[in-house]
Each structure stands twice: as structure tokens, then as C-alpha cells.
Amino acid sequence: MSLIVQKYGGTSMGSPERIREVARRIQRFVREGHQLVVVPSAMSGETNRLLALAKELNPEPSARELDVIASTGEQVSIGLLCLALHNLGLKAKSYTGWQVRITTDDAFTKARILSIEDSNVRADLDAGHVVVVAGFQGIDAGGNITTLGRGGSDTTGVAMAAALDADECQIYTDVDGVYTADPRIVPDARRLATITFEEMLEAASLGSKVLQIRSVEFAGKYKVKLRVLSSFTDVSSTDMGTLITFEEDESMEQAIISNVAHNRDEAKITVLGVPDRPGIAFSILGPIADANIDVDMIIQNASTEGLTDFSFTVHRNEYKRAMEILQARKAAIGAKGIVGDDRIAKVSIVGIGMRTHAGIASRMFGALAQEGINIQMISTSEIKTSVVVDEKYMELAVRVLHKTFELEKDPTEERMKA
Ligand code: ADP
Ligand code: ASP
Ligand code: MG
Numbered sequence: 129m130s131l132i133v134q135k136y137g138g139t140s141m142g143s144p145e146r147i148r149e150v151a152r153r154i155q156r157f158v159r160e161g162h163q164l165v166v167v168p169s170a171m172s173g174e175t176n177r178l179l180a181l182a183k184e185l186n187p188e189p190s191a192r193e194l195d196v197i198a199s200t201g202e203q204v205s206i207g208l209l210c211l212a213l214h215n216l217g218l219k220a221k222s223y224t225g226w227q228v229r230i231t232t233d234d235a236f237t238k239a240r241i242l243s244i245e246d247s248n249v250r251a252d253l254d255a256g257h258v259v260v261v262a263g264f265q266g267i268d269a270g271g272n273i274t275t276l277g278r279g280g281s282d283t284t285g286v287a288m289a290a291a292l293d294a295d296e297c298q299i300y301t302d303v304d305g306v307y308t309a310d311p312r313i314v315p316d317a318r319r320l321a322t323i324t325f326e327e328m329l330e331a332a333s334l335g336s337k338v339l340q341i342r343s344v345e346f347a348g349k350y351k352v353k354l355r356v357l358s359s360f361t362d363v364s365s366t367d368m369g370t371l372i373t374f375e376e377d378e379s380m381e382q383a384i385i386s387n388v389a390h391n392r393d394e395a396k397i398t399v400l401g402v403p404d405r406p407g408i409a410f411s412i413l414g415p416i417a418d419a420n421i422d423v424d425m426i427i428q429n430a431s432t433e434g435l436t437d438f439s440f441t442v443h444r445n446e447y448k449r450a451m452e453i454l455q456a457r458k459a460a461i462g463a464k465g466i467v468g469d470d471r472i473a474k475v476s477i478v479g480i481g482m483r484t485h486a487g488i489a490s491r492m493f494g495a496l497a498q499e500g501i502n503i504q505m506i507s508t509s510e511i512k513t514s515v516v517v518d519e520k521y522m523e524l525a526v527r528v529l530h531k532t533f534e535l536e537k538d539p540t541e542e543r544m545k546a
Contacts, residue, residue: 130295131163131253135263135285138172139302140359141205144212151212152363153300154258158218163253165288167263168209169281170201175264191236195265195275198237199225202262202281209260220258223248225265225273230284232266232274235420239266239274240342241283244291261288282343290350297347297354298369299339304358305370306331306338308535309388313526316536320386322373327386327478330512334476335391347372383539384481384488388529390522392473394424395447396504398439399454401464404431411461412438415453421446425474425507425516435464439505441516444470472504473522476514477529489513495532501525 134157136150150168157164169175175198182189182197206222213220229245252259263281266274276283282299289297306328307317323331325348332341338356347354357369402408413423426440442450447470454466482488489506492513496503501524505516517525530536 129161129163131165131292132157133165133167133285133289133292133294133297135167135281135297135299136169136359137281137299137301138169138174140300141168141170141209142172144208146359147205147208147212148215149363150209150300150359151216151218153359154213155216155218156363158258165249165253165259165261165292165294166209167261167281167285167288168202168205169263170205174201174204175278192272195236195239195273198275199262199265199273202264206260206262213258213260218258219256220260221252222260222262224262225284226267226271228261230261230266230287232268232276234268234270234272234274236272236274238277239268241266241276241287241346244287246291249288249292276342277340279337279340280342282340283346286343286346286352286354289352289354290346295353297352299343299354299356300359301338301356302358302360303338303356304361304367305356306336306387308386309526309530310336310390313390313523314388314530317530318536318538320370321368322371323386324480325372325374326480326511328372330476330478330509331387331389334389334478334512334514335393335474336387336389344372348374383479383533383535384485385477385479385533385535386481387478388526388533388535389476389478390473390526391476392519392522393444394441394472394474394516395444395468395470396439396441396472396516397447397450397454397466397468398437399461399463399466400437401435402438403462404434404436408436408461409438411457412454413440415457416440416442416450419449419453421450421453425505425514427505441472441474441505471519472516473519473525474514474516475522475525475529476512477533478512480511482511482513491532492529495528496525499524499528501528 210220210222231243232239263284305319309317311317329344332344354372424441429437501521503515507514
């Protein structure tokens, strides 16, 4: 008997029929003798609907109240799923985040899980219940409801698995695993049987929304066995999806590049004509950090006549606020102007093979140049290269890079042929 945590995404929970299907899959695992903790998301579209409602009433909604509203989507899901499980004759009990006691910090709309009190859940499991825990939500030390950021149910799933020391965490979604690129953009993207933890972490941080980055971080920290699979296969399917691996040698079989990731959630801000002197980066980014806004890419140009331009990217949701903060401080910074662009996209190639192979980045730049795609910003790390391009070229860039690095080909098969 093993303890399995299963997380079901919004599409998987999208209708009464889908919820019945989820219940049938759970029933199969229970029949096989496993203990199950299930973490559902809100029904697809529900979180967007709730957030849009909030913004209709107040274009500048309080983050605390947004969380009160957005968290209700998952509360509906846990209740409905339990009813479907009861219909199948299974014992099942639902818990919201605060009922479990998933304690988070107080960063509303993007809170981090600090601790999980697991005694209720364990007692119910021991009593033969399927325990259904609401994804995406928690409670801070002051008793306020918090949410974990978009896609946060993944993190609830992995965090529950870590807290309970589960044998496996299964993330059920609307694709049957992690692909070499988003299969909705690249039709011949290939499913990966395994992906290394490091590559998955990069891909998630670069926008591959199949897993929320914090869920991957949790999996790494607590060595949770994590798998991505489809909830749309037959309930009896033994398809194993994609396993996130922690062993370096398993990756030896893999290509230099494992995937192309894209992200259209960022916006670029450029502070023009700032005096090039010590402390300037701090005077621009300090107030941004104080407002709890995360900065991603940063570029400072070479100065001419003592003046320089300074560009960085933030999440699109925080673009307006970041612009306002800088506009208010324009004189203090000594900037000649502040301009922004929220129609950008970031496209990245990821692969641990980049550590040992030179020239990968230049091949990437060459391929983009050939298509006439202008690169606005570049950032690199040991295992990734990212570029910012005009949003309208994003899909083209992803496809071109997928082709350039021949990701549609299975590297192990290629080796067999050689
Ligand atoms: P869920 O609602 O189940 O959490 P998400 O929409 O958050 O599902 O994540 C699944 C989606 O992630 C897929 O439908 C797919 O379009 C997208 N995606 C992006 N990059 C990848 C990738 N490399 N492999 C698989 N799916 C990806
Ligand atoms: N319902 C939340 C969202 O749409 C959390 C999730 O689905 O993971 O972002
Ligand atoms: Mg998701």
C-alpha cells in the first residue's frame, strides 16, 4: 500500500462529467489498495471569472479581498468531488486550506507555504477516507485567507506530498506529460519520459505553465517523486506520463536541449538617461523590491557621456504599479524618461547539455535572425538562454527554435541508428 497525492487541474475538473471521471480514477487507485490525498483546482475558467468579477467592482482591488474571492473556486471543487466520490461508495472528506492548516506568509495573491499541519489528514487516511484538500489556498498567521499565485494548486499538491512523506505526487492535467515545447504551439513537440529536476525548474521558471515553479522547488527540497500525467486517458490507463528525475546519469541519454519555454506574462520597463554612477541600480530597483514586485531580466547599457539606459522586466500584472512607482521617483533617480512595453514575450531554450556544449546560444540567435526576429534582451545561465522578443513573434520563435535544435527527434532513437 502506498500513499499517493493526486492533483487535478482546472480542465480535469471542468464539468460534472469530468469530476465523475476524476472520482472514477480515484476509485481505481483506492481499489488497488492505495491511500489517497486529492488536491483539485477550481473548475476551468472559474478563477478567471472570479477575478474578473472582483475587478468589475473595483479596478484596484485589495489583494486580501481578491484572495477571499479567488479561493472560493477550489472550495466548490472539493465539495463537488467528495459528493462524486460518495456516489461511488467511497468514504471521502474535504478540507479547505485553513481547515487543514496550510500556513503561509501574508503575501496575498502569491503567498508561500510555511508549514502544514497534517494530523487531521493522517487521521482521516487511517480511518479509510480519501482526503480532498483545496488547492491554491492557505491561511496566514493573522488568520487571513491567502492564495499561492496562479497555478498554485500544483504547489499545494507537492507540499502535501512532502508533508505526508507520500510515495508519489501525480499531477493530472490536460496533456499527458511534459513536452519539448508547449504542444499547443508546436504540433510535433515530443513527450519526454523523464526530465531532470534542474531542467524542469528552469522550464517552470521560464513560463512553462505545466507546473508552477514553486511546486518544482518543493519537489527538489523534499525529494518528492513527481509525475505529470493526463486525466483524459482511460481510467484504467497505466500510462506513466513524465517523471521528474533527480539522478544526473539518467539525463545522459537526453539531448543537449530538452525544451523550449515561452512566457507572455512579462512587461519591459526602460529608465532612460540616468546618470551612470554607483547606486543607480539600487535607486531604481530598491523601491520596486520594497513594493514586493519581482524583477526578472535586467540590462544596463554602456554609458555615453555619463548617462545610461536601464531596462528590466516584471510580471505583466505588476507593470502598471511598477511604472507608477518609477514615475513618482523620476526626479529623485535623475532619469530623463521612463518608457514601458507590455507586448513582449520571453522565449528560452533549456538543457543541462548546454553546460558542456559551446555555441548553443549563437545557434539560437542565428536561427532567430534568419526569421527576422529582433532580440530585445538576452539572459543566460548555465542551462538556459532566454531572449525577449516582440510578442507577435513569440509562437514563430518557439517553432523555429524547436526545429533548429531538432527537438522533434528522439535522441535515444537517433543514437540507435548511428
Ligand atoms: P492545469 O489546469 O491542469 O493546471 P495548466 O493549463 O496549468 O493545466 O498546464 C497545462 C498546460 O501547460 C498544457 O495544456 C500546455 O498547453 C501547457 N504547456 C506549456 N508548456 C508545456 C510543455 N513543455 N509540456 C506540456 N505542456 C505545456
Ligand atoms: N485555480 C487556480 C488558478 O487558476 C490555481 C490552479 O489552478 O492551480 O490559477
Ligand atoms: Mg496549472
